[in-house]
Amino acid sequence: MRKKIISMLFCVVLLFSGLLAGCTAGEQNTNTGTFVLGKAPKYVFMLIGDGMSAVQINAAQVLNGNNTLGEISTNNLLFASFPACGMATTHDSTSFCPDSASTATAMSTGYKTHSGVIGMAVDKSTPVTNIAELLKAEGMKIGIISTVTINHATPAAYYAHVASRSDYYGIALQMAESGFDFFAGGEISKPTGSNKDQKSAYEILKEKGYTIARTAAEIAALNASTGKCYAIAPNIQDSGSMTYAIDRQEGDISLADLVAKGIEVLDNKKGFFLMAESGKIDWSCHANDAMTTIKEVLDFEAAVQVAYDFALKHPDETLIIITGDHETGGMTIGYASTGYDTAFNILNNQKLSFVEFDKLVKSMQKADSNLTFEKVMPVITQYFGLKLPSGNAEADAADPLVLTDYEVEKLQNGFTQAMLPSADREADEEYALLYGTYDPLSVSITHIINNKAGLGWTSYAHTGVPVPVYAYGVGSELFNGYYDNTDVFHKLCTICKID
Numbered sequence: 384m385r386k387k388i389i390s391m392l393f394c395v396v397l398l399f400s401g402l403l404a405g406c407t408a409g410e411q412n413t414n415t416g417t418f419v420l421g422k423a424p425k426y427v428f429m430l431i432g433d434g435m436s437a438v439q440i441n442a443a444q445v446l447n448g449n450n451t452l453g454e455i456s457t458n459n460l461l462f463a464s465f466p467a468c469g470m471a472t473t474h475d476s477t478s479f480c481p482d483s484a485s486t487a488t489a490m491s492t493g494y495k496t497h498s499g500v501i502g503m504a505v506d507k508s509t510p511v512t513n514i515a516e517l518l519k520a521e522g523m524k525i526g527i528i529s530t531v532t533i534n535h536a537t538p539a540a541y542y543a544h545v546a547s548r549s550d551y552y553g554i555a556l557q558m559a560e561s562g563f564d565f566f567a568g569g570e571i572s573k574p575t576g577s578n579k580d581q582k583s584a585y586e587i588l589k590e591k592g593y594t595i596a597r598t599a600a601e602i603a604a605l606n607a608s609t610g611k612c613y614a615i616a617p618n619i620q621d622s623g624s625m626t627y628a629i630d631r632q633e634g635d636i637s638l639a640d641l642v643a644k645g646i647e648v649l650d651n652k653k654g655f656f657l658m659a660e661s662g663k664i665d666w667s668c669h670a671n672d673a674m675t676t677i678k679e680v681l682d683f684e685a686a687v688q689v690a691y692d693f694a695l696k697h698p699d700e701t702l703i704i705i706t707g708d709h710e711t712g713g714m715t716i717g718y719a720s721t722g723y724d725t726a727f728n729i730l731n732n733q734k735l736s737f738v739e740f741d742k743l744v745k746s747m748q749k750a751d752s753n754l755t756f757e758k759v760m761p762v763i764t765q766y767f768g769l770k771l772p773s774g775n776a777e778a779d780a781a782d783p784l785v786l787t788d789y790e791v792e793k794l795q796n797g798f799t800q801a802m803l804p805s806a807d808r809e810a811d812e813e814y815a816l817l818y819g820t821y822d823p824l825s826v827s828i829t830h831i832i833n834n835k836a837g838l839g840w841t842s843y844a845h846t847g848v849p850v851p852v853y854a855y856g857v858g859s860e861l862f863n864g865y866y867d868n869t870d871v872f873h874k875l876c877t878i879c880k881i882d
Contacts, residue, residue: 424857425654425700434665434711467854479847486708487540493872502544510544526565531662555584567614570623628682668711713841725837732768797827819843
């Protein structure tokens with residue numbers, strides 16, 4: 384009797400959350416007390432913030448919130464208010480600190496596998512079908528977008544099956560063979576193979592009937608009658624990825640632009656599945672660059688807004704899922720030296736990403752073989768707001784951007800290491816803890832400004848914390864609760880009525 388009561392209460396909760404979603408996701412079967420799904424969604428958005436967990440999301444909400452004493456409040460992101468919210472574990476078959484290959488495979492196929500493996504079972508040889516392939520077989524059009532290279536781990540998990548995520552050329556060939564309708568974002572990594580001796584993957588895509596658009600005008604011209612296409616953002620930054628939001632220039636293409644274009648290209652009578660990844664949330668978290676990370680999360684939010692606006696026009700036909708594949712960097716709100724205080728407004732002094740600052744300092748070093756810390760410090764002040772002590776103790780104490788003696792020494796040490804050739808830098812445990820694999824000066828700067836703001840990091844790699852899952856629309860109530868990331872696939876199959 385107790386189990387029956389609990390079951391009925393659970394069904395009531397599901398029904399209520401479905402009503403909140405404003406959709407006809409399903410109804411309660413009064414004969415059995417179970418929840419019966421209604422019509423499958425015609426349009427499905429799977430939006431993934433790579434490396435994004437609750438802290439990255441809340442950091443964006445804090446930065447945009449009110450930090451006035453007595454009036455502290457967050458300015459919450461759109462998807463944080465979605466009616467369905469769950470939490471998913473992220474471990475893979477080999478680690479509690481997984482990578483994007485295994486976690487994206489878990490979400491796209493329902494299978495746990497090794498870190499580094501894409502679209503294959505734990506034996507690393509058996510291909511497992513993903514949700515995009517299943518929906519393609521049902522007649523839906525398929526779109527894959529990423530702000531990083533299009534054959535990177537997360538997007539690849541929705542169309543490829545390889546034993547190693549490093550097999551970029553093999554992944555690119557499977558991209559061409561997929562027959563999927565819309566690819567967009569960054570470039571193809573290693574398009575002619577690791578040894579640069581293979582036929583260009585771009586040429587193979589063209590032979591398979593893909594239109595490749597590289598300019599803003601060419602991308603704008605893509606539409607539902609174009610056929611299969613691959614839109615490469617003209618604003619390319621590091622390693623073939625799209626430009627960080629903090630560095631973007633007016634007119635540059637954003638993730639939101641590509642989601643909007645994807646909708647235009649994919650919309651048809653049988654519907655579509657669109658996976659869009661904000662991959663550089665992960666990259667900036669690896670570098671422990673909080674402001675760049677927050678700007679990426681806010682840019683991701685803009686892409687969610689596009690999907691949400693579409694859903695409002697198709698309220699009984701659309702499902703939106705928002706999640707991360709894992710957390711990166713061990714980011715946390717709260718730092719030892721600030722106690723219970725935060726000052727996120729300090730982050731607004733940062734004007735560029737670590738990538739662009741590295742380029743700037745390298746250009747200065749190239750132009751001046753005798754570059755000194757004193758010559759670089761004004762540039763640090765210009766782009767991060769950090770200042771050397773003025774000698775006026777009272778004024779310095781009142782200015783949170785003035786460096787302490789310890790922080791000055793930390794910057795000077797980072798500068799000294801940064802000026803050395805990579806092979807000559809200290810290669811001990813202390814060096815790895817201080818700088819990871821990143822430029823010693825830029826990572827010292829971001830650590831200092833982050834710590835002053837009340838932010839800390841534990842790693843330059845991934846962590847094992849769960850990730851939130853938000854959902855809106857048809858069947859969204861199934862994403863409430865606490866579950867494993869493989870269940871994201873199974874819940875999608877249930878909602879889309881795939882056996």
